Amino acid sequence: MAKLILIDGSSYLYRAFHALPPLTNAQGEPTGALFGVVNMLRATLKANPDYLAFVSDAPGKTFRDDMYDQYKANRPPMPDDLRAQVEPMLAIVEALGFPILRVPGVEADDVIGTLARQAEAAGIEVEVSTSDKDMAQLVSPHITLVNTMTGTVMNADAVKDKFGVPPERIIDFLALTGDTVDNVPGVPKCGPKTAAKWLAEYDSLDGVIAHAGEVGGKIGESLRAALPQLPLSRDLVTIKTDVALEQGPTDLARREADVATLRELYTRYEFKQALKELDSADAPVGAHPVRDALAPDAAEDDRAQGALLPADNAPGSYELVTTPAQLDAWLAKLEKAELIAFDTETTSLDAMQAEIVGASFAVETGHACYIPLAHDYPGAPAQLDRAATLAALKPLLENPARPKLGQHAKYDINVLSQYGITVQGLKHDTLLESFVWNATATRHDMDSLASKYLGYETIKYEQVAGKGAKQISFSQVDLETARDYAAEDADVTLRLHRALWPKLESEPKLRQVYETIEMPLVPVLARMEQRGVLIDVNELRKQSQQLGKRMHEIQQQAYAEAGRDFNLDSPKQLQAILFDELGLAARVKTPKGQPSTNEEALEAIADDHPLPRLILDYRGLAKLRSTYTDKLSGMVNPRTGRVHTSYHQGGAATGRISSSDPNLQNIPVRTEEGRRIRQAFIAPEGWRVMAADYSQIELRIMAHLSGDEGLLKAFHEGGDVHRATAAEVFGLPPEEVSANQRRAAKAINFGLMYGMSAFGLAKQLGVDRGEAGDYMARYFARYPGVHAFMETTRAQAHRDGYVQTIFGRRLYLENLSARNQALRQGAERAAVNAPMQGSAADIIKRAMIAVDGWLAGRDDARMLMQVHDELVFEVRADAVDAVREGVVARMSGAAELKVPLLVDVGVGANWDEAH
Structure with a gap:
């Protein structure tokens, strides 16, 4: 079947501009976006399509501007550095032999949509090369999308997986959610999940409109208020597929390349590899042509082989901001930025006692600034007033509409909270991007991430402040040295995001874990740390x-x-x-x-x-x-x-939250002395400590994942699951099960989740190995679904190198192929346990987000601690019943399992009484 590739030129240009460092040639002309586009176009040609076209927006207004005068009104003007690359891009595209389509009065999307439908009708396979989510409405059995940054193919199943609706409902979906980039009005506070839910329930936008009166709560009010504008929104997001075009799909064959012009352009813009390929008839074709074309986002294996752009690990250009005029200039730049990377320098690792010494910002890779605020060494130059500068930054930092990026941003959020600044709009955190992408590939501190993903050697703190007994406070570091160290932090954070975010974008489930679990949890944990206990x-x-x-x-x-x-x-x-x-x-x-x-x-x-x-x-x-x-x-x-403890999201590979200084996770609960320590965790006068703990959550997850009928039945009947298991294993009525038999069943229930062998069970129960093996054989005979799940999970781990939680978090496992039998068996045991432990971690994180959101409007309860499967609160005495009910509802509703999620709640004057 013939193939047509339609390239969304605007998408190519913008994505390349924001993904690549701000490269320039010897004459100082900007070349970063141009470099990315050229490499992607060369990769497209290697795919040898029958027909292809480069589609770009024509200058001037379109019919959508006539429909709605505020259409795209919020879009900032094209950056000068990007505008300067448009004409050279079109010149190269034309010299490569691509047909270029720019149709006045419509957008590139409409031209692409028309050609795609025409080609489909003519029996031609269509690939749309874009990252525009609106294009998902075009997907069909013969039309697919390819992400221009990663090479990821999106078919109908992928559309459903990413958006929660099929391609034929994307128009309705976008009308409901709206589009802040294009200024398309939707239903306020209606996010993707809500839109998908409504469309699943009412079938279409018309169905949602017809049943708007049935939707309760504030979101229902928002829906009803938005009803008059929804038809307009639908029209604005609908891609036209009937544009009158002078050329049809079969008219879009590639012309012969103009080699002389290409050589001139490639030489001018210093595209050495493209020049080399121009003179080589047998240039190699990569396995991932689009992704390999962009060196900063190349696969990790390519990085290991040295496939890095020089600019990817080149030093940045950094500004020291010490005058009001410089500060004003940066504030203006930050106000216009699509994404703001920020970092703070302080006097302590303890965010709740640290004093801020300075702040750094970056909005484009390779460029950043450092604003010193409290360097106090002898002879230190004059600096901006700390209070006045923070007051000037406060509106920006607190504006949720200005997306922000950090590396372990929770620390900076807590530091700034001590100065009356409540940071909002945290969109990305490179620590969490790396952690979700692959928790075990590297440590997730900036130095390790820069080395792995950028090939960049960062300035180390010891290099600027010394080490050991001679280490000085950062406030004692001279301004020039401090600028290079601090501004680099913001710059490298932005570079890391450009490298890591496309990876997550290419994996819908990982992106969902990142966007719906990890990132929303950051402010929740920050608030808990700030409250303390x-x-x-x-x-x-x-x-x-x-x-x-x-x-x-x-x-x-x-x-x-x-x-x-x-x-x-x-x-x-x-x-x-x-x-x-x-x-x-x-x-x-x-x-x-x-x-x-x-x-x-x-x-x-x-x-x-x-x-x-x-x-x-x-x-x-x-x-x-x-x-x-x-x-x-x-x-x-x-x-x-x-x-005030510190919670860590990027510690345990399973996603479990850990804590330090103090470590609240390791206070013993099984000894009298350990429980007594919890008596010292108290509530203020007139308040109570409330502890809400998931009951046997990992065992319930085992029942859910295995689908074993016997285990599901035991949980649904709501009795003693260990007694029920003992009754099954020993063939007895539940009332005749002895204490030792229940203990054995409990050991098996929990032991199997950790891959316990017959030898381990024998050791735990104090019986010989043969007897323990007999117990396990009987268990598996009664619960065959559990055995099948364990075998399937081991096989999947060997096949893929990882296992997954219920929500799609990947848990990579080392040593699955180790020659050492003990290491290999240990990895296999971890493979069985990781889905349970990781899913439990995801569930309590989801619960924390839900509970925190609910408590936001109350002044009678505060979430203080998270310890394993338990959440601890301070609750005003007269609100205990209401808070208990609300917390249980949200914790129980944090996941939809095949068995009930039960929550045990205790209340007392201290943590021990409540536990």
Whole structure:
């Protein structure tokens, strides 16, 4: 079948302009967008289409301007650097032999739509090369879209996957959501999910309009208010497919290239590879021609082979802003920018106590500024007033309509919050882009990301501030050095986004995880960190004393068991007593072959003699005291009177949130001493602590993913699932199941999620391996769906190198092909568990976003902490019932599983009482 490629020239030009660094030739002429377009056109030619056309907007108004005088009214004028590249682009396109179509009175979309439908009717396969979402309405069995940046093909299934509606409903979808870029009015606050939901329920825009009275809440009010304009919106977003054209699809064969003109243009604009290819008849064709054409967005394997543009890792040009005129110029530039990369420099890693020293901004790659505000070394030049400058920046930073970009932006948001600035409009975070793209490919700090994705070596903090005892505060760094370091942060952040965002755009499910889970969670976590949690310092001091007393008692018992005094904290002395004097068997060795005294080694011999257990108990209490009861008191923020943890989204590969300073995730809950620490987490007078915890969430996810009828039934009946499992495994009525049998079933239920072997189960239950294997065989016989799921998941992991959560997060696994059997089996166990643990992480994140949104309009409850599957709140005493109901509804509704999502809620004067 013949093939027609229609190139959306405007889309090519704009995407190349924003994706590539601001390149120039020796004469200073801008060439970045031109370079990208030329490379993509060369790649298109390698595909050898039968027909092709380069379609661009003609100058002047179109019929849509006559329909609506505000159409595209908000669009900023084309940047001068981009406008200068339009004519050279058209000259190269023509010299390459592409037919160029520019039809007055209509847009390029309409010309493309008309040709696509004509070609389809003539039995010609059509590929539309674009990144314009409006084009999705053209997709059909014989018309596909190709993303100009990534080479990703979008067919009807991909349209449905991305937008939630099929191609024939895209017009209605766009009419409802509107288009801020083209200034097409939609239904206010109607996002893609709401539009897709309405269209699924009412079939079409006309159906939505007819049933508008049935839609409740504020969104229903918005819909009814927007009804008069919806027909206009539909007309504006509808691509015309009946434009009168002088040429049809079969008239669009490629003309012979004008080699002499191409050589002249390529030489002028310094396109060396294109020149080389021009003189070579056998230039290689890449596996991904469009993606490989753009070096900054090339595949990672290509980067490893050195396929980087020199400008991709070239130094930037940075400005030091120290005068009101410079600041005004940058404020004007920021106001017009499509995306603002920003960063702060401070005096501390603790965002809640840090003082801001300066701020940096970038709106185009290769260029950035640093605004010093509080450098105070001897002889420091005059700087802008910090309070006045932050006041000038405040409207911009708080404007949700000005999209912003950061690298670990939550830190900067928290720092700025201390100065009365509530950052809004955070659109992207490169840490999270990298984390969602591949959580295990690299660390997600800026230095690591720049090295991996840009081939760029960043200036390190130690290079400007020193290290160790001689390290100075950033406020002591001279302005010129500070400018290069700080402005580079904003510039590299923007460069990273240009490299990472197209990757996520090419994978709809990953993009959805990023846009609907990770990014909305950033301000939620920031607010939780800013609120902090109230601590009873006196209670902690009392507990420290009690722990010290208990440790002393254990110490005396240990002396008695050893027959002499010794230092319980000395591994060398302990080694001598355990293995030399007491003659215990050393079951775990150090890398050097010596008997180990670590926790695993002591657990292995804990049944052989009382001393190892005493040492383990002593260490547990010592850790509680040093990590929590002694340390937490000193972590109370003097300004707020509260303790403020830091939450990390880009830590665990499964997506689990972790916390540090203090680490709230590791407070033991199974020991009396650990639970007592939670008694020091209190509520203010007149308030209560509320803890809401998902019940057996990973096991419920296992039931959902496996679809096993027996497990689903056990959860739907709402009884004791471990007792139900024991009844199945041991062939008994539930009421006859013994405590040991229930314990065995519980161990199997949870153990299988972590890929536990018969050997591991035997060790946990204290039975021989044969008996444990028999338990597992009976389990799988009764729950065959679980076994099938585990086998299928392992196979998928080996095939793809990753597994997925319910929501599409990818969890990459190393060592699946390792020769070492232990490493390989460990990776396979992780493959089985990762979908459950990762889905649980996604669910509680979705719950946090929903709960935070609901609480935004209330003053009687605050979300304070997230610990594993639990959310902790401060609730005014008279609002407990209402808040409990609202929290449970949103946590239960965070995912649609085949089994109920149950939430246990407790309330008390402190966290322990509520747990």
